Amino acid sequence: MRKIDIFDTTLRDGEQSAGINLNTAEKIEIAKQLERLGVSIIEAGFPASSPGDFDAVNRIAGTVKNSIVTGLARCVQKDIDTTWEALKVAEQPHIHVFLATSPIHMEYKLKKTPDQVLEQAVEAVKYAKKFFGLVQWSAEDAFRSDREFLVRIIEKVIAAGATTINVPDTVGYASPQEYGELFKYLRENVRGADNVKFSAHCHDDLGMATINSISAIQNGADQVECTINGIGERAGNAALEEIGVALHIRNDIYQVETGLNLKEIKRTSQLVSRLTGVVIQPNKAVVGKNAFAHESGIHQDGVLKNPETYEIISPALIGEGEVPLVLGKHSGRAAFRDRAFKMGYDLSDEKLNKAFQEFKKLADRKKEITEEDLVTLLTETQVSVEDIPLFELKSVQVSYGTENIPTATASVVTPDGELKTLASTGNGSVEAIFNTLEQLVDGPVSIQDYRVKSVGKGRDALGEAVVNILYNGLTTTGRDASQDVLEATAEAYLNAINRHLIRQSIQPKQPIL
Ligand SMILES: CC(=O)SCCNC(=O)CCNC(=O)[C@H](O)C(C)(C)COP(=O)(O)OP(=O)(O)OC[C@H]1O[C@@H](n2cnc3c(N)ncnc32)[C@H](O)[C@@H]1OP(=O)(O)O
Numbered sequence: 118m119r120k121i122d123i124f125d126t127t128l129r130d131g132e133q134s135a136g137i138n139l140n141t142a143e144k145i146e147i148a149k150q151l152e153r154l155g156v157s158i159i160e161a162g163f164p165a166s167s168p169g170d171f172d173a174v175n176r177i178a179g180t181v182k183n184s185i186v187t188g189l190a191r192c193v194q195k196d197i198d199t200t201w202e203a204l205k206v207a208e209q210p211h212i213h214v215f216l217a218t219s220p221i222h223m224e225y226k227l228k229k230t231p232d233q234v235l236e237q238a239v240e241a242v243k244y245a246k247k248f249f250g251l252v253q254w255s256a257e258d259a260f261r262s263d264r265e266f267l268v269r270i271i272e273k274v275i276a277a278g279a280t281t282i283n284v285p286d287t288v289g290y291a292s293p294q295e296y297g298e299l300f301k302y303l304r305e306n307v308r309g310a311d312n313v314k315f316s317a318h319c320h321d322d323l324g325m326a327t328i329n330s331i332s333a334i335q336n337g338a339d340q341v342e343c344t345i346n347g348i349g350e351r352a353g354n355a356a357l358e359e360i361g362v363a364l365h366i367r368n369d370i371y372q373v374e375t376g377l378n379l380k381e382i383k384r385t386s387q388l389v390s391r392l393t394g395v396v397i398q399p400n401k402a403v404v405g406k407n408a409f410a411h412e413s414g415i416h417q418d419g420v421l422k423n424p425e426t427y428e429i430i431s432p433a434l435i436g437e438g439e440v441p442l443v444l445g446k447h448s449g450r451a452a453f454r455d456r457a458f459k460m461g462y463d464l465s466d467e468k469l470n471k472a473f474q475e476f477k478k479l480a481d482r483k484k485e486i487t488e489e490d491l492v493t494l495l496t497e498t499q500v501s502v503e504d505i506p507l508f509e510l511k512s513v514q515v516s517y518g519t520e521n522i523p524t525a526t527a528s529v530v531t532p533d534g535e536l537k538t539l540a541s542t543g544n545g546s547v548e549a550i551f552n553t554l555e556q557l558v559d560g561p562v563s564i565q566d567y568r569v570k571s572v573g574k575g576r577d578a579l580g581e582a583v584v585n586i587l588y589n590g591l592t593t594t595g596r597d598a599s600q601d602v603l604e605a606t607a608e609a610y611l612n613a614i615n616r617h618l619i620r621q622s623i624q625p626k627q628p629i630l
């Protein structure tokens with residue numbers, strides 16, 4: 118199989134992302150991880166650009182042994198000298214010199230004629246060759262360059278000693294077909310093309326960096342330049358993880374080998390995200406948080422029957438652990454049953470259906486169903502409520518005035534069937550209710566959270582109360598909605614106590630996974 122070199126430029130073009138600034142220690146940590154990932158070449162920085170970059174490139178060149186380390190330089194002697202100073206410690210010193218070749222860059226940026234650019238490129242490559250065995254030359258903005266000029270300058274830099282020719286789409290303008298055709302054209306028209314490697318370097322301004330890189334490979338590129346998580350100047354560079362995994366998964370078409378250790382992808386992606394502070398978008402291909410998250414019932418059912426119904430990449434391929442099915446408003450019974458079973462609840466069909474209906478109601482109201490929500494829901498359903506005697510509020514009355522101490526009186530039927538009437542005071546009406554009902558149980562009940570909100574609009578809107586209690590080492594939450602918030606509060610408090618009784622009387626079996 119044809120070998121494609123993965124040239125990682127996370128530490129150079131990736132660091133050119135607005136807002137990213139990595140220190141030497143961070144760059145070394147990323148470089149070591151890139152080495153574990155198995156990239157062929159690490160572009161560690163631009164040594165002439167700052168003392169910090171020089172130091173990082175130099176230290177990485179002295180540390181990394183299994184990947185080639187390179188540094189970027191302009192076609193000027195000073196840059197090449199500095200790059201040599203940084204890289205002479207490397208096992209296989211490699212330099213990356215570049216000069217723009219497109220009409221717009223030559224005329225307005227470099228203020229040079231094509232002939233002057235050609236001469237400068239040749240001089241720089243010859244000079245670099247005195248120090249470096251491996252010299253990569255890039256025609257910056259190659260895609261927007263005149264093809265005949267490109268062929269002419271590439272032939273001259275090959276003759277001057279360049280070992281790799283990089284053909285970047287610097288501004289992300291190419292279409293996959295056009296970019297592929299450019300590689301084909303250069304392979305067919307450049308004298309000496311067979312003696313060098315051709316490299317692709319794509320930017321994502323039109324969202325085509327990955328597919329353009331792959332198109333280049335299909336048309337003769339031997340190397341692709343990319344970054345972890347696709348970070349880089351403006352909209353970023355081609356994402357290494359996308360290229361690596363696409364070439365692997367669709368090897369039936371591409372038939373190439375990268376030498377990447379794909380199991381290190383997830384870890385590398387997370388490391389780069391953590392150290393750069395660039396959060397990965399959830400739906401990012403391969404490494405996004407949702408890349409393997411199945412949310413809808415029909416998909417979940419399919420995945421449970423056979424993961425390949427909806428998964429073309431196995432999470433294990435990139436070193437991702439097991440990804441639990443997401444339980445949300447689109448989930449179906451199959452996923453719900455699976456999660457319940459894994460949590461240790463083996464429910465009959467009837468009870469599962471009941472729990473599932475409650476789950477759907479809850480999912481409509483909440484964005485995320487937590488583990489605690491599920492435990493509550495499942496334990497309550499596992500035991501039909503009639504099986505366990507609970508407290509039942511018969512009435513509650515609160516006496517409140519600006520001049521007197523708030524007092525609550527409640528009548529409650531206890532689990533033993535006894536009707537009890539209790540009263541207590543508090544600093545406010547709510548505390549008076551809590552103090553009154555606390556007398557029903559043995560020991561202090563700590564209120565962890567208490568919230569009231571209106572459900573619906575207008576004067577007659579219902580008031581919903583949510584009370585979270587800690588009692589006897591267990592945390593439970595009670596809810597109730599009523600026309601009156603004080604009544605809802607008393608009911609929610611008793612609901613939390615009742616949930617405590619239910620959870621105490623039935624413990625789930627040991628979780629299965
Ligand atoms: C497509 C790419 O990603 S290219 C890499 C881009 N990366 C960076 O620029 C990051 C590092 N850059 C830097 O730190 C600085 O720009 C430096 C240190 C390299 C140069 O700084 P300065 O000397 O202040 O120059 P400045 O950045 O303002 O302008 C760039 C100069 O380099 C020239 N230049 C640009 N590319 C090249 C090149 N490949 N070879 C030679 N000269 C070049 C420009 O024409 C300009 O020259 P001028 O000052 O005579 O007009």
Ligand SMILES: CC(C)C(=O)C(=O)O
Nearest residue numbers: 215255257258285287
């Ligand atoms: C220096 C070159 C390779 C570059 O980064 C680009 O053209 O985008």
